[in-house]
Amino acid sequence: MSTSFAVTMPFEEYLAANWLMIRRNWLWRGVIRYLLVLGPILAAIIESGAWVRDGFDAARLVASLLLGLAFAAGALAVTFLWFSWSVPRSARKAYAELKLDGVATTYTFNQTELLVSNTLGTARLPWDHITTWTENTRMILLCRTRMMFFCIPKSQVDVGELEALRSALIAANVPIR
Structure with missing residues (x-):
């Protein structure tokens, strides 16, 4: 699912x-x-x-x-x-x-991969391509490298979807930092 x-x-x-x-x-x-x-x-x-x-x-x-x-x-x-x-x-x-101003980015994920897409392009990443993740009260960062990341503002995402994302990251053994 x-x-x-x-x-x-x-x-x-x-x-x-x-x-x-x-x-x-x-x-x-x-x-x-x-x-x-x-x-x-x-x-x-x-x-x-x-x-x-x-x-x-x-x-x-x-x-x-x-x-x-x-x-x-x-x-x-x-x-x-x-x-x-x-x-x-x-x-x-x-x-x-x-050129991110006003561009909607869609994150779709399951137990095996993350799909990130917007009008500028699409990335399909197995979870092992996410090196680490971190979060604070404002956002979750999914890090591809030490300097490249996907940013998910928590204020724009339903709490249940954030919990499902955390669960998928933990199940895939993506380290939290």
Whole structure:
């Protein structure tokens, strides 16, 4: 038995989907990795001249690590500011290039595959071609790759159809992230 529903993708939903992908792929784990890698690298750069000149000093090393982490946190703040400017800009550009404004997209699925179609084309995908899926209160993203996804705004889909989609994803062992 197949389940089918149709959605349109206004820019606000597309932008929210892009933010969800960034949070899903980068935020928190990425922030921690960023600080744990960049902080010690910056500390080593700060400390390298003193090690050659004065030798090893544990107190100075701790101070350099804290300073390195502070610089890394500052770089992270700049990165977040950059994302705040660049993500809406690049999403707006991609949205215009995709020509999605007002285009109804139909999702049809069963236990073996997902069919996505609109006036621009059709994709028939076995569930193993969906690499992961994620959701928040606003939408479900079905990810083809780390950067390519199908976005389903929950506000446009019946709760029963969303539950059937979740069940099909789980039955097909598509990982949730």
